[in-house]
Amino acid sequence: MSTPATSAVYDDVVRTDSSLRRFLHGLPGVDQVGCEARAAGLATRSIKTTSKAWAIDLAIRMVDLTTLEGQDTHGKVRALASKAMRPDPADPTCPATAAVCVYPDMVATAKQTLGDSGVHVAAVATAFPSGRAAMDIKLADTRDAVEAGADEIDMVIDRGAFLSGRYLQVFEEIAQVRAACARPDGTSAHLKVIFETGELQTYDNVRRASWLAMMAGGHFIKTSTGKVQPAATLPVTLIMLEAVRDFRDQTGQMVGVKPAGGIKTTKDAIKYLVMVNETCGDDWLDPDWFRFGASTLLNDLLMQRTKMTTGRYSGPDYFTLD
């Protein structure tokens, strides 16, 4: 999955602030009513039995198990990393999660526990969650996390710059952070770009931010930090899924999507999977292209999984608190 830093198709678009603004404001407006109706309609699909079992396992493999608290300790991160590798110790057939998502200073701890298990370490960088810091500090934050061994970087965009229309500034920030994700051996950590859609005010802005981030070379576009309400919602994710679908049609490059925050139940997760399948097709039904940023979701997935294998309802007493 190596994408050029900027998609050549859009070289002209990103040359000046005004050309970029012209392009982003020229994107078709989002039909708010239609979008919400479509998202609500897809959420009514009923997924049962073997399809449900398959969806639950897929959802577990897509979880970025997250702890982003001021009170995080090394012990907590180690416990979380162990859980990511073996979510249900009682059942060896239960798949591992995609990644653990931590603050940059916890990357080394997480990496040490995860070893070569295949579970990635994602680090939030660039003055998460507000993004209010000088550019060189954001870049240093990113480099630190990559040096410590992060496989994925979750950056936040400067919403202030975005909302006041300084799109080229946001574009260049993303491009520079992406450059800072490079490792000495020539590989690069994957970059997820967080929009904080709860602060973007309109669906049109979500669409613009999606295109901006994709043109700047983000590997993933992510809804929220989880620190602002509303976090991930179905309509917002639908707009982002449409954007990555259209971007592939235009450029041939695939970009992943990660809704984060507020997805707590298996039922919610399956609604998202249905939407991915109906909007983008099953190319995106893969942990490389779709993720859930979540902490409490995993336990509910495990409880549902246990219900399906044992035939009786499970309870939170049988899973770790995290």
Add this chain to the structure above:
Amino acid sequence: MSRIDVRKTYKLYIGGQFPRSESGRSYVVNDAKGRLLANAAQASRKDARDAVVAARSAFPGWSGKTAYNRAQVVYRVAEVLEGRREQFEAELRAAEGISPARARTYVDAAIDRLVWYAGWADKITQVVGNANPVAGPFFNLSTPEPSGVIAVIAPRGPLLGLVSVVAPLIVTGNTVVVVASEDNPLTAITLGEVMATSDLPGGVVNVLTGSQAEIAPWLASHMDVNGIDLTGVDDAALAVDLEVAAADNLKRVRRPAPDTDWLVQPDLDRMTRFLETKTVWHPIGV
């Protein structure tokens, strides 16, 4: 011009709300003479699941209240029931075909039972707790704690029977999911209305109506239910199945007693059956 009837739709009582069954089903409830009385919601296993979730989330708040406060709330249920006694007397007469005097006896007994159990809330600890003599410099104290979420298969007595099985569980701090009597479910939902308006937090008592044989096995095998009271199960084979299913997570089980005379003054057993004992060692003189 004649007035249009305002008929009541009997629904479930889950988490302080009165939802219909998620399955959309209902069943016919007849009065003592076999005439149509009303339709009741026929709860499914998913309603039972939702009720357990509601009971579990209500548990920390309810068990964390002071015993004195729980007593006040249960007493308040008795107060509100007293204020609506005519409605309950009328419902009992319609459902069971009993005389006005008999109906009044049952309602009186149900109110008195609530008051009696309310009084126990802040006394049960003194009676079943202990200061244990130990060979060391410690205070050693055993105190009762509520078991957690208790599923109750309610007996046929639509008001007194129900109150007699639910009140002893909630005064000690448990939260409950009740499967109301299949033949006489309507009074249980009306009692739900009383509980919803008497400071009892939503989810402390949840009432399901429908088929005992359909719902009870899901509650018996549910890993997040800590105890099951089979009082109202009158099918012996079903009772055995339920007890076997309950063994998986070592639920406390109370065996069936469908023919109990609920007018008889109870002992403490219904309260103490669903309690756990916590023992603490506290150093002396440090």
